[in-house]
Amino acid sequence: MPATSPTWDPAQYLRHAGHRARPFADLLARVPDLPGDRPRIADLGCGPGNVTVHLAERWPAAHITGYDNSPEMLDKADVDHAGPTPAGGRLDFAHADVRTWTPPETYDLIISNATLQWVPGHVGRFGDWVAALAPGGTFAFQVPGNFDAPSHRLLRDLAGSARWRDRLAGTLRHDDAVLAPVAYLEHLADLGCAADVWETTYVHLLTGADPVLDWVKGTGLRPVLTALADDPGAREEFLDGYRAALREAYPAGAHGTPFPFRRIFAVARKEA
Template structure:
């Protein structure tokens, strides 16, 4: 089992689609005008395609390709979103892995939303992606910066317990899954880009029973759920303990359960 290859569930992921899409919208708001009249755009880690479709709203004439290494996510994206766009562009999806993908043609925009945290050493890929941009093109991404939050810390503590250590200790990501904002700024400016890097902590108000557990089932908990897929008893035992810990760490209020979620953003524009 590799930490990079959890089994994904598009339906579970999309249960919180509104909250998950907001950081992507905030990222796109900082992307400047693109150099091409009919921009070529890549979305690395497109998932089920729901936010990739937002790119066609911003750049109606663009040819946009979403890339992902999850067949389940790509199947959902193709069914729901692939085809011509109303503005005369096109939206399509194809298998690829951000660990190895390199632009095969000049791009106006390469964007990645909540994906690079799954790619160890992802800053080392920046040079190839920036090299694949047209002059004046942009590389933009957003990653979670919440690996020290209770949701992740408690997950790691349970996975690292004596009775689970052999099976789960190495499947989860730690705080070094992403860089500090200052380090991203240094990397991107070092590649000759004008870079805008910032961080935001969202306070998502979640509703329903055990909503924080429901949230992480769609993302951060996927490696554990995948590793225990062949042992339903061990999986349910983990979920029972984790559910109780999350209820204490994220108490419900009168209007829902607040979930603070820090994210790191970067927009890097290549010199024209």
């Protein structure tokens, strides 16, 4: 994360909720059965809670806590999703910074969806998290693997240009924000886990005017929007330049705008 965490907009993020939720569903499908009859689950970087609820659908008796450091996201999650579940479980949400979060108890599952890319050196946290798993418990995560894609490369290039470099220095993540799949596999195996690591490139078909810009306004562009929030003129100038570059990189087709998006997945099971 940058020195000043970005301000999040749940409504903007949820504009592409269907596409964004699909990788979580694919991750969840590979998570094995959990050791506890009433599992304890932590969702790190839960955002507005729209995918956290899928954990309650799979484990309806579980006590699930979604953690996030955005008050805006937590407010949305709490209003829309918090409360008891029909099978006697509970879904709640709490403030936490994943950079420093230390498990306060034993968990059957610690899961994170599209969050760890914001945490520099996140593999250094894996040891504490795996140690907090019950025997036979699982640590699972998904991160974007598209930092060399035009959407991210053009954003970094523009922010680093002569016009913007002084204003936006240190704002954006770089192309080393996540590791290669093999590196994740090695780190998790070193912790004694049976690890399953893979990657998938989705081709999202987006619709509407400037849909790739609309997508990144909910995620990767947030640090820039936050940094320029006090200068609407500069904010619009930056968006105009970025919009033009994205239109060239992602031309609209007959059925919409194809948006390839690579993601990296890992499911690590602790020895029973």
